[in-house]
Amino acid sequence: MSSRRYFITGVVLAPAALSRAWEQQSTPATFSAWVPDRIQDRYTPAPLDSQQIGGILGERLKVNLQKRLLDGVNLEPLLAGYRKRPGLQTWIGEHAAKFIDAGTNVSAYSGDQRLKQKVDTAVRELLATKLPDGYLGTYAAAERWTNWDVWAHKYNLIALLNYYGRTGYEPALAACRKMGDLLVKTYGEGEGQRSIVLNDWHVGMANSSVLEPMVGLYRYTGDPRYLEFCRYIVRAWDGPKGPRIVSTLLETGSVRRVANNKGYEMMSNFVGLLDLYRITGDETYLKPVLIAWQDIVSKRLYLTGTATWGEHFQEDYFLRADDVDKSPGVGEGCVTTTWLQMNLHLLRLTGEAKYADQLERTVYNALLAAQHPASGLICYFTPLNGIKRYGAVSQGVDGVSCCTSSIPRGLALVPAIAWGGRKGGIAINFYTPGTVRLPVSGTEATIVSTTTFPAGGNAELEIRIPRPASFTLSLRVPSWSRRFTAQAGGKPFTGEPGTYLEIERNWSASDRVSIDMDMTTRVHSGSPAYPGSVAIQRGPQVLAVDSAWNRNIEIWLAGVAMADRPVPELKPSSSPLSARGLGSQAYETPGFIGNAGLGYRKTPLVFVPVADAGQRGQEYRVWIQGS
16 A cells, blocks of 8 residues: 555655555545556655654744644634635635645644544534535535635645545545536536636636646546546636636746736646646646746745745746735745645656755745744745734634645645655655654664754764665755765765765664765845845855844844955854744854945844744844945
8 A cells, every 4th residue: 555655735645544544444445446646756755654853843843733723723713604605705715624734734743632633623514514516615605606616625625635545534535526526517618517717816727726636536536527627627728718827838938927927826736737747647737837847946936935926926037025014025825835835746756856955945934934933823925024924914814814824734744845765765855853764675764863954064864774774865965055975884975966965775773874064155146136135045044134133233224245255154143032032043244234325334243044033023134235
């Protein structure tokens, strides 16, 4: 069974969970009907229940579990729109499903029984509202299939398929089949059927993103109608009033030119296309996503690893970074999470380090910056210059928005990214303290990682195996590091930035690998978006000048003198603020305040990771003056 690992939202289904469900014969007919993927993954995430992550990432995962999913989500208002239709708000139906999806993965990773029980309750309460024909939305009968109705069904399919895959709970799959049947009956090219791209705020891209879970439903059931429905969706993109997703990318190479350039919905379709490629092997589904990825990375990606301004892809190199109160701004949280999902699919499909590089950039910056590190509150938009407005956006329910429901799903992906299988061996993508167990060469290896990363660049990996085994250990060499070396078996190894350093040898019990990487400081030019400005990055972390750490300084006048030293020397700050809950990492460097009109005054500046900045509502800036 372990060869049939299944993903629905970018997280691997633990083989142990499969085995338990199989042994209990909860769904034997369904499991035997699984459709094997035509394209085999080249990177396989570690099972969620075989690992524990420590350090900064581990603390943030704990906050996501306790403060957000357990304490911060009230199920009653999220289910109210199903119990008494219509709901209070047009896309209110997505939130219960997003909670179930995130909670399913987080409970599998953490083993927390409180969260598992809360997720179980949410599933059973949601399923109790399903109508006899399979409808599981929040609209009154007269308004069915308008606005965001298909969207809610998409998320219910995603969540319930994921839950079924981890628990074998048959009613969840039965509900998905009923929903799938209803969608196949309602939408299509036959007489009396609707077009999937109509009645949609975003030129059909919201409705057609149901492609992702319909691929999953086909994989679980083998029902060819679901695969044909997926192909119909792709055809409909080029039909009347369709978004022309594939054809526009092939013609222009630009996501800006696709439909109304709405980032979240567009990338949701890319995720579906990648899984459709995996199940069919048809490269026409892969090519446009690779074009889109390259266009986003080269022209539309912020330093922090998120995209869009005002929720839309803008013109080339338009990367406005400031905060606008009560207005759309930088990096919608839903975009951040969907960008993670897209890159995780590409990493799995290709095994290429460049996708893991993007995952690291986004996790350590945009993702963590959107989550308050103590309260678990979520930012809808996360500026590079401005203020983090945690929990400020509500959509139908106080404190609930699409992004407050999406960011926990993004955080739940971290264990799937950190480490896993590659080339029959083990891949380390994130240098985090923790442990992971993975199958290799007919046995199981346990990796114990000891490191202070990202504060420091040393990591010690202890490989514990019951007997000697030959396999490849793939160590991701970050593209930002100018030096990466490893010692294994008494031999030195040197890695090339942006690749995997592959160490193939016969490993014995309690072998150790010592890693030393330079936590390189880089300076990024603000041109063309912020000419004359610079941003500083240390290792994977983008840094910010935070007003809480820089008292009596007008930080909008802050800068560093690049003529004196092209790369500023960052020294750990001795400020006592780190002991008062504002973060453990802070770096000091010579700087100045002022401008041509006011004059300049030298002063030391303190930088902190953007993930830690703005915790108390204070202003911070990534882009500062460079002279």
